[in-house]
Amino acid sequence: xxxxxxxxxxxxxxxxxxxxxxxxxxxxxxxxxxxxxxxxxxxxxxxxxxxxxxxxxxxxxxxxxxxxxxxxxxxxxxxxxxxxxxxxxxxxxxxxxxxxxxx
Amino acid sequence: xxxxxxxxxxxxxxxxxxxxxxxxxxxxxxxxxxxxxxxxxxxxxxxxxxxxxxxxxxxxxxxxxxxxxxxxxxxxxxxxxxxxxxxxxxxxxxxxxxxxxxxxxxxxxxxxxxxxxxxxxxxxxxxxxxxxxxxxxxxxxxxxxxxxxxxxxxxxxxxxxxxxxxxxxxxxxxxxxxxxxxxxxxxxxxxxxxxxxxxxxxxxxxxxxxxxxxxxxxxxxxxxxxxxxxxxxxxxxxxxxxxxxxxxxxxxxxxxxxxxxxxxxxxxxxxxxxxxxxxxxxxxxxxxxxxxxxxxxxxxxxxxxxxxxxxxxxxxxxxxxxxxxxxxxxxxxxxxxxxxxxxxxxxxxxxxxxxxxxxxxxxxxxxxxxxxxxxxxxxxxxxxxxxxxxxxx
Numbered sequence: 182x183x184x185x186x187x188x189x190x191x192x193x194x195x196x197x198x199x200x201x202x203x204x205x206x207x208x209x210x211x212x213x214x215x216x217x218x219x220x221x222x223x224x225x226x227x228x229x230x231x232x233x234x235x236x237x238x239x240x241x242x243x244x245x246x247x248x249x250x251x252x253x254x255x256x257x258x259x260x261x262x263x264x265x266x267x268x269x270x271x272x273x274x275x276x277x278x279x280x281x282x283x284x
Numbered sequence: 285x286x287x288x289x290x291x292x293x294x295x296x297x298x299x300x301x302x303x304x305x306x307x308x309x310x311x312x313x314x315x316x317x318x319x320x321x322x323x324x325x326x327x328x329x330x331x332x333x334x335x336x337x338x339x340x341x342x343x344x345x346x347x348x349x350x351x352x353x354x355x356x357x358x359x360x361x362x363x364x365x366x367x368x369x370x371x372x373x374x375x376x377x378x379x380x381x382x383x384x385x386x387x388x389x390x391x392x393x394x395x396x397x398x399x400x401x402x403x404x405x406x407x408x409x410x411x412x413x414x415x416x417x418x419x420x421x422x423x424x425x426x427x428x429x430x431x432x433x434x435x436x437x438x439x440x441x442x443x444x445x446x447x448x449x450x451x452x453x454x455x456x457x458x459x460x461x462x463x464x465x466x467x468x469x470x471x472x473x474x475x476x477x478x479x480x481x482x483x484x485x486x487x488x489x490x491x492x493x494x495x496x497x498x499x500x501x502x503x504x505x506x507x508x509x510x511x512x513x514x515x516x517x518x519x520x521x522x523x524x525x526x527x528x529x530x531x532x533x534x535x536x537x538x539x540x541x542x543x544x545x546x547x548x549x550x551x552x553x554x555x556x557x558x559x560x561x562x563x564x565x566x567x568x569x570x571x572x573x574x575x576x577x578x579x580x581x582x583x584x585x586x587x588x589x590x591x592x593x594x595x596x597x598x599x600x601x602x603x604x605x606x607x608x609x610x611x612x613x614x615x616x617x618x619x620x621x622x623x624x625x626x627x628x629x630x631x632x633x634x635x636x637x638x639x640x641x642x643x644x645x646x647x648x649x650x651x652x653x654x655x656x657x658x659x660x661x662x663x664x665x666x667x668x669x670x671x672x673x674x675x676x677x
Contacts, residue, residue: 203508208480
């Protein structure tokens with residue numbers, strides 16, 4: 182994905198004077214700034230050995246958390262995965278297990 | 285040369301809107317504000333404006349459409365009253381927090397119940413914490429002038445907040461009075477083009493508005509919104525000064541009437557100020573040092589300015605045309621008295637709730653308030669802080 186220059190990057194330290202007013206979002210894809218993975222209470226575990234790279238999990242993830250490089254799955258973005266389990270359900274090869282976040 | 289005319293308050297506001305020629309007006313009729321979109325829709329039908337008029341099915345939809353239009357980058361106006369304003373409620377907050385400078389004429393009417401179509405301030409007073417700037421107008425001239433100024437105030441980059449222009453239902457909205465209008469081109473030049481920094485239809489740099497905003501950033505956005513309101517005070521005065529040069533009519537945060545050496549005074553909003561000024565004149569003729577402050581800008585609240593303005597009095601009464609049901613007086617009283625704690629702690633200050641549901645407010649009623657104040661000034665004793673004026677008991 183080409184990296185476009187961002188107009189504003191939100192961080193946990195952003196002050197009210199710096200932030201765009203009115204909750205305005207100036208850049209496409211700024212959800213990347215917000216680490217929402219801590220909402221999760223069950224967690225997908227990817228077994229690379231069982232994965233056939235069929236890409237059935239990738240389009241069903243509601244949060245773009247299946248990491249892909251050069252057409253191949255490389256892992257899971259735990260900063261944004263909310264543990265919905267749709268990927269595990271879509272996988273026909275048992276390559277994704279859902280486990281308790283506490284484990 | 286200014287144009288002399290005779291117009292009702294609603295007609296005057298509709299004429300101001302024609303001269304402003306906003307991109308969008310989305311409105312739903314409700315007494316006594318109905319005439320504003322009614323007159324304006326005639327201007328649209330006659331091709332006198334280029335405005336897109338959106339006839340919606342409720343006030344909630346009216347404000348929602350205004351938000352969408354303003355967010356898209358269009359200058360947007362509307363009008364409502366009473367329960368119409370109440371139905372807009374959740375959208376009022378969204379307009380303000382999204383920093384969208386919509387201009388709304390609130391033709392003040394009693395909020396149900398019991399159902400009543402006549403004037404008091406219970407509608408706009410309830411919206412005082414919604415984040416909108418609130419301007420209050422004594423007559424049709426002030427309503428006309430304030431609607432034009434409201435565009436410039438709200439759209440100022442230091443402010444970016446919606447503005448309510450409030451004037452009294454029927455008393456001002458339907459009474460025909462003499463008025464001086466500005467020429468169309470002067471108004472057009474004064475308001476200029478709406479050029480927001482960011483808007484949804486900006487092709488070269490698209491943005492998103494109204495996102496979910498949780499614990500990490502919501503508070504910062506509200507702090508920023510509060511700054512817009514704080515900044516607006518200076519902008520209101522700057523715009524008033526510029527408008528004064530154009531029109532010859534002066535506006536401030538409030539008007540002081542015969543306050544220079546006044547010993548007793550009242551604070552009042554909207555049309556009652558006209559009645560009260562004649563009472564002040566009568567009292568002055570009798571040698572009573574009476575004065576009056578007509579509050580024009582209620583949000584932002586002119587805390588220090590108002591506190592200082594009443595600091596020389598021996599007694600003050602705050603007139604509330606709505607009951608906040610705090611059981612401790614009306615909303616204007618609460619804010620005025622809070623300012624006095626810092627600037628006029630020793631001035632006795634009492635509250636009158638009056639004129640609810642269009643109950644007539646006569647010169648005699650106001651004279652009674654000044655008589656009560658005269659007694660307090662003489663004795664230094666307040667027998668009753670919270671009072672109702674003109675109710676049968």
